[in-house]
Amino acid sequence: MNRESKSLELVIESNKLVGKDLEIAIKVLNKQRISIDDAIYLYEHSELSYVGLLANYIREEKNGDFTYFNRNFHIEPTNICVFTCKFCSYSRLLKQADEGWVLSKEQMLDIIRSYKDKPVTEVHIVGGVHPKLTLEFFCDLFKSIKEISPNLHIKAFTAVEYEYMFRKAKVSVEEGLKIMMEAGLDSIPGGGAEIFDEVLRAEICGDKATTAQWLEIHETAHKLGLKSNCTMLYGHLESYAHRVDHMNRLRELQDKTGGFNTFIPLKFRNKDNEMSNVPETSVIEDLKNYAVARIFLDNFEHIKAYWPMIGRSTAQLSLSFGVDDIDGTIDDTTKIYSMAGSEEQNPQLTTQQLVELITNVGRHPIERGTLYDVVQDYKDYDFSKENNGQGFVELPILN
Numbered sequence: 001m002n003r004e005s006k007s008l009e010l011v012i013e014s015n016k017l018v019g020k021d022l023e024i025a026i027k028v029l030n031k032q033r034i035s036i037d038d039a040i041y042l043y044e045h046s047e048l049s050y051v052g053l054l055a056n057y058i059r060e061e062k063n064g065d066f067t068y069f070n071r072n073f074h075i076e077p078t079n080i081c082v083f084t085c086k087f088c089s090y091s092r093l094l095k096q097a098d099e100g101w102v103l104s105k106e107q108m109l110d111i112i113r114s115y116k117d118k119p120v121t122e123v124h125i126v127g128g129v130h131p132k133l134t135l136e137f138f139c140d141l142f143k144s145i146k147e148i149s150p151n152l153h154i155k156a157f158t159a160v161e162y163e164y165m166f167r168k169a170k171v172s173v174e175e176g177l178k179i180m181m182e183a184g185l186d187s188i189p190g191g192g193a194e195i196f197d198e199v200l201r202a203e204i205c206g207d208k209a210t211t212a213q214w215l216e217i218h219e220t221a222h223k224l225g226l227k228s229n230c231t232m233l234y235g236h237l238e239s240y241a242h243r244v245d246h247m248n249r250l251r252e253l254q255d256k257t258g259g260f261n262t263f264i265p266l267k268f269r270n271k272d273n274e275m276s277n278v279p280e281t282s283v284i285e286d287l288k289n290y291a292v293a294r295i296f297l298d299n300f301e302h303i304k305a306y307w308p309m310i311g312r313s314t315a316q317l318s319l320s321f322g323v324d325d326i327d328g329t330i331d332d333t334t335k336i337y338s339m340a341g342s343e344e345q346n347p348q349l350t351t352q353q354l355v356e357l358i359t360n361v362g363r364h365p366i367e368r369g370t371l372y373d374v375v376q377d378y379k380d381y382d383f384s385k386e387n388n389g390q391g392f393v394e395l396p397i398l399n
């Protein structure tokens with residue numbers, strides 16, 4: 001029995017828990033799935049310390065003290081977008097192109113080349129939905145990336161980007177994904193899910209891929225053997241019932257396919273967008289949200305806190321509220337959250353900094369590949385052996 005299991009039992013035996021709190025704690029201890037009503041109750045009535053205890057119990061049952069990160073960089077091909085999501089601070093319409101950017105294929109390949117001598121394992125490619133960047137263009141890009149770095153994992157494009165790309169190319173979801181996979185696509189990130197409730201989705205991002213389309217693209221990807229991530233945008237106009245409904249649809253799809261690697265709650269940030277009047281959630285709310293997600297999503301192995309979005313300190317705290325993954329080194333290669341007002345305006349951490357961030361709160365840092373294969377165990381790792389001063393470790397170079 002691990003220490004969390006013991007402490008959960010002690011809390012139950014102490015008779016301090018009553019009613020629904022007790023009922024839920026017994027379910028968690030017995031590894032029974034909690035219901036939609038249970039999850040709404042946890043959000044609405046339970047104390048943060050109690051929800052954290054349950055979430056940490058599950059986190060340690062599933063992953064012990066292991067806390068995962070990866071060494072990655074982002075490419076954002078463009079921030080020009082045909083859609084007009086009200087919460088988006090990042091995109092520009094084609095008619096505002098002078099305020100945005102579009103990278104050429106060569107510029108993106110130069111970024112790939114610049115990482116060739118660094119031991120990164122993943123490139124994460126997402127951006128705006130540009131009307132002129134086609135399926136053909138991106139297939140060609142993927143093939144060229146693989147020529148430069150055959151072992152670099154390409155995690156690319158949200159379901160929203162695919163829905164538009166495939167529609168323009170007049171191919172089905174299955175055909176489109178097969179074409180992308182042949183070109184080099186290795187997995188799919190979780191963005192674009194926002195909130196699944198159809199009425200609310202219509203209100204905040206009504207012109208892009210629907211809930212049904214988002215879920216169909218991920219289900220098809222899983223059937224074709226691709227793993228994917230999933231997200232939820234929270235802290236805007238949604239109710240707790242909306243959040244639980246969203247997670248329930250993900251839990252159902254995961255029951256069907258088992259294809260999701262991790263769930264990533266994304267906090268709404270209110271700078272420079274059409275919803276700037278909506279206040280942001282508190283850190284307490286953020287932690288409770290991670291914890292309820294960890295308790296509700298019993299068929300997910302991992303819950304990720306995206307540190308460029310919530311900042312380093314909250315990311316550290318989240319490791320006691322169900323989170324076991326804090327994403328990657330990033331290397332200042334994304335603008336999505338800095339443009340929305342996040343604490344991290346130039347998100348970049350060396351491997352050593354990431355490792356220290358994890359060990360400073362008593363957890364065990366593990367560098368993972370995109371699919372949670374262990375690349376390096378950093379417990380007791382001696383960084384003084386390194387010779388480039390960048391916090392990069394001398395691992396085999398990918399090429």
Ligand code: SF4
Pocket residue numbers: 081082083084085088089090091127128129160205208
């Ligand atoms: S959230 Fe994505 S799809 Fe929506 S406007 Fe921004 S870049 Fe475009």
